[in-house]
Amino acid sequence: MSAAINNIEIQKAKTSKISSIDFDNLSFGKVFSDHMLLCVYKDGMWQLPKVVPYQPITLDPSSKIFHYGQSVFEGLKAYKDTDENIWLFRPEDNFRRLNISSKRLSIPELPEDYFMAGLKTLLQVDRDWIPKSEGSSLYIRPFVFASGNGFHASPADEYMFIIATAPSGSYFSGKLKVLIEQTYSRSANGGVGFAKAGGNYAGQFYPTQLAVEKGYQQVIWTDDTTHEYIEEAGAMNIFVRINDTLITAPISDRILDGITRRSILEIAKTENIPVEVRKISVKEVVEASKNGTLKEMFGAGTAAVISPIAAFGHEDKDYDLPTLENSYGALLKKRITDIQTNKSEDPFGWRVKV
Structure with a gap:
C-alpha cells in the first residue's frame, strides 16, 4: 500500500520546551518533544497527515478504544551522528509490522508514504530533540487506535494514527x-x-x-x-x-x-x-x-x-x-x-x- 505525499502541513508550536530539558539525565519515555504527527481515518479513508504541537487528545467517552481495545503500536529510534546527520534503523520493517498488527485487529492499514514521509518530516521539525550522548536516542512511538464512537461490539469507523517522540537515555541498566x-x-x-x-x-x-x-x-x-x-x-x-x-x-x-x-x-x-x-x-x-x-x-x-x-x-x-x-x-x-x-x-x- 502506498500513497505519495508532496508536502505535509506543519503547525509549529508557539514555544519550545527544549530549554527546560536536562539531556544529561534522561529517563526512558518520560519527556516528550514539541511536536507529533497526526493522521485521521474517516469517511472510509486516511486523511493527509500533518505535524502539530504535542498536545492532549479529546475523545468521546463512547470511543471504541475504551471499550474494545482496538489499538496497535510500534517502537523505533532516531540517532544523530557526529556530523549531525539523523538516522533510522529499519523503519520500513516497523511500518510493515504496524500494518500486520492493524490487519489482525481490523484497523485500516496505513499508506506507506503517510508513515515514512510523515515520520521524516516530524524528525526534521524536532531534530534538536535528538540527543547525541552515548546510549541516548530519540524514541519514536507510532500508534493507531479506534477513535470512532459507539457501544456496539464492532470495529470503529474512525481511527487516529499518531507518532510521538521522546528523547531517552538507556532503557535498562544492569543485568x-x-x-x-x-x-x-x-x-x-x-x-x-x-x-x-x-x-x-x-x-x-x-x-x-x-x-x-x-x-x-x-x-x-x-x-x-x-x-x-x-x-x-x-x-x-x-x-x-x-x-x-x-x-x-x-x-x-x-x-x-x-x-x-x-x-x-x-x-x-x-x-x-x-x-x-x-x-x-x-x-x-x-x-x-x-x-x-x-x-x-x-x-x-x-x-x-x-x-x-x-x-x-x-x-x-x-x-x-x-x-x-x-x-x-x-x-x-x-x-x-x-x-x-x-x-x-x-x-x-x-x-x-x-
Whole structure:
C-alpha cells in the first residue's frame, strides 16, 4: 500500500520546551518533544497527515478504544551522528509490522508514504530533540487506535494514527533476574501474540508484578499449553547460548517477529556464531545451567537492544549465569548500535538517512 505525499502541513508550536530539558539525565519515555504527527481515518479513508504541537487528545467517552481495545503500536529510534546527520534503523520493517498488527485487529492499514514521509518530516521539525550522548536516542512511538464512537461490539469507523517522540537515555541498566512463568500465558495459538497490540502488554502486567514481588525484574514467558518451552522475555524476544550455539524460538502467531531479533540472527551469521532457530525447553535450559553449558541468556528488543540476564528462577530455585568477558550479547549489541549510530559500515542496508 502506498500513497505519495508532496508536502505535509506543519503547525509549529508557539514555544519550545527544549530549554527546560536536562539531556544529561534522561529517563526512558518520560519527556516528550514539541511536536507529533497526526493522521485521521474517516469517511472510509486516511486523511493527509500533518505535524502539530504535542498536545492532549479529546475523545468521546463512547470511543471504541475504551471499550474494545482496538489499538496497535510500534517502537523505533532516531540517532544523530557526529556530523549531525539523523538516522533510522529499519523503519520500513516497523511500518510493515504496524500494518500486520492493524490487519489482525481490523484497523485500516496505513499508506506507506503517510508513515515514512510523515515520520521524516516530524524528525526534521524536532531534530534538536535528538540527543547525541552515548546510549541516548530519540524514541519514536507510532500508534493507531479506534477513535470512532459507539457501544456496539464492532470495529470503529474512525481511527487516529499518531507518532510521538521522546528523547531517552538507556532503557535498562544492569543485568536482569527473571522468573520462568509456569501459570500465566502471554498469548495463545490463533491469538494476537504476534501483533503489537496494546492489550498484549496489559495482560503481562499482573504476572510480571507477581514476579517482581518475588524479587525478579521480568518474566520469561512459556508456551500456553504445557509451559514446557520458553518463548519470550518480558516484552522482548529471548536468546539462549548453550556452549557456543545461540538459540532462539521460531516466530509464530504467539511470538512477535522482533526487528532486533532478526538483526541479531543476520549479524550472528556474519560473525560465524552458530545459530539455531528452534523450540527451547525449560528442561534443556535448566539442565544446561546445572552442567555448566549455559553461557548466556538475553532479551532483545528496540528499547534496550540487548538486556543480559544474570539469573533465572524456576520452581522455587534460582540459577545464576556466568559472567563472560567476551559475551555474544555484548558483541551483538555493539554491532547493532554501531550501525544505528553510523559508527560502522552497514553491509545490510538497514540504516536510513532522514
